Amino acid sequence: MYDFDTVIDRRDSCSLKWDSAERRGMPADVLPMWVADMDFAAPPVVTRALARVAQFGVFGYSEADEHFCESVHSWFLRRFSWDVSERWQVLVPGVVPALYLAVQAYTEPGDAVLIQSPVYYPFREAIHDTGRVVASNPLRGASVAGEPESEGGNPYTIDFDDFEAKAADPRVKLFILCNPHNPVGRVWTADELRRMGEICLKHKVIVVADEIHADFVFPGYQHTVFAQLSDELADNCVIATAPSKTFNLAGLQLATVFIPNEKLRRRYLRAFRASGLSQPGLMGIVACRAAYEGGEDWLEELLVYLQGNFDYLDERLRAEIPAIKLVAPEGSYLAWLDCREMSLGHRELDDFMVKEARLWLDGGTMFGPEGAGFQRMNLACPRATLSEALDRLTTATR
Numbered sequence: 190m191y192d193f194d195t196v197i198d199r200r201d202s203c204s205l206k207w208d209s210a211e212r213r214g215m216p217a218d219v220l221p222m223w224v225a226d227m228d229f230a231a232p233p234v235v236t237r238a239l240a241r242v243a244q245f246g247v248f249g250y251s252e253a254d255e256h257f258c259e260s261v262h263s264w265f266l267r268r269f270s271w272d273v274s275e276r277w278q279v280l281v282p283g284v285v286p287a288l289y290l291a292v293q294a295y296t297e298p299g300d301a302v303l304i305q306s307p308v309y310y311p312f313r314e315a316i317h318d319t320g321r322v323v324a325s326n327p328l329r330g331a332s333v334a335g336e337p338e339s340e341g342g343n344p345y346t347i348d349f350d351d352f353e354a355k356a357a358d359p360r361v362k363l364f365i366l367c368n369p370h371n372p373v374g375r376v377w378t379a380d381e382l383r384r385m386g387e388i389c390l391k392h393k394v395i396v397v398a399d400e401i402h403a404d405f406v407f408p409g410y411q412h413t414v415f416a417q418l419s420d421e422l423a424d425n426c427v428i429a430t431a432p433s434k435t436f437n438l439a440g441l442q443l444a445t446v447f448i449p450n451e452k453l454r455r456r457y458l459r460a461f462r463a464s465g466l467s468q469p470g471l472m473g474i475v476a477c478r479a480a481y482e483g484g485e486d487w488l489e490e491l492l493v494y495l496q497g498n499f500d501y502l503d504e505r506l507r508a509e510i511p512a513i514k515l516v517a518p519e520g521s522y523l524a525w526l527d528c529r530e531m532s533l534g535h536r537e538l539d540d541f542m543v544k545e546a547r548l549w550l551d552g553g554t555m556f557g558p559e560g561a562g563f564q565r566m567n568l569a570c571p572r573a574t575l576s577e578a579l580d581r582l583t584t585a586t587r
């Protein structure tokens with residue numbers, strides 16, 4: 190029913206991905222497949238709702254009403270069997286701001302925050318920018334070039350002994366979990382989540398779960414909302430979500446934070462007030478409600494299309510560029526490419542992608558030192574764009 194094949198020219202639309210190459214020192218003809226937004230139009234139900242508001246023409250201060258709250262509630266109940274209460278919700282302009290607020294709400298300058306590297310780079314920035322210290326529990330896996338630990342599956346796992354050692358450090362007050370994990374593509378199982386959650390409870394470490402990619406989970410895998418694991422674990426966590434990845438609404442800046450525990454919620458709200466943030470933007474509210482109420486069939490088709498993109502990428506890499514391997518994705522639309530067999534240093538590899546292949550990807554070390562030899566490629570684009578990227582990569586590699 191929906192068209193994901195048409196290439197939309199996004200140039201000259203104030204797009205961070207498509208309009209900032211030269212300002213960021215990239216060649217003008219580079220094909221951008223880096224920042225995680227999609228080259229697809231949002232579901233028609235969303236654009237219609239936004240057009241109605243634009244036509245109405247009055248753009249005064251806005252507030253989320255009971256219809257908005259019900260659309261959020263119903264989405265999580267339908268998609269994840271998670272029954273959220275309206276009281277738990279705090280609306281913020283994005284998941285990244287939500288993480289900064291959590292760091293400020295639950296830690297003091299000089300405290301440490303646990304993350305699992307390689308991981309979405311703003312996790313590190315939220316810790317450094319607020320004067321806190323990173324404690325890293327590096328993921329295990331993909332350690333030897335060309336020899337994935339689990340044949341065919343995603344090799345990344347958690348080093349639980351190291352996780353516990355880090356969580357037991359009295360300076361560590363907070364753990365920022367990424368599930369599904371950007372960039373390695375794991376969807377953590379309920380057992381893995383429970384084990385991490387129990388270690389955090391034992392050592393009084395609060396968990397912030399960034400679940401922004403939760404709607405992108407491939408067949409055979411299941412997303413577990415961290416707060417679903419048990420009442421005790423729900424009481425020790427903050428869940429950050431947004432419709433922005435799912436429906437391509439990032440420019441409308443709206444995210445939802447759920448905090449079941451009242452004391453943790455009060456501390457969060459104190460940090461929220463101190464930040465000077467106030468009402469959420471009108472277009473974000475309208476788009477989110479429309480998407481959650483009417484965008485589900487669009488999402489189902491999108492998931493099939495994205496799966497097709499991953500399959501297409503995998504087939505062409507195997508046939509044309511065997512030195513680059515796709516790390517088996519379980520969730521998200523971000524491909525984690527193992528380029529270690531190319532035997533390039535990480536700077537050389539980044540340069541090769543930009544200067545030779547004319548591709549703007551995210552270099553693996555942006556996510557932490559464990560990302561050396563990897564590149565992250567955004568597959569939320571028409572197949573024709575992906576095909577063009579692979580043509581460029583094949584030519585450059587040859």
Ligand SMILES: Cc1ncc(COP(=O)(O)O)c(C=O)c1O
Pocket residue numbers: 224225282283284285286309367371399401402431433439443444
């Ligand atoms: C794990 C993760 N969290 C948060 C974000 C960004 O969230 P927002 O745009 O709502 O700040 C991204 C975007 O790529 C992401 O991958």
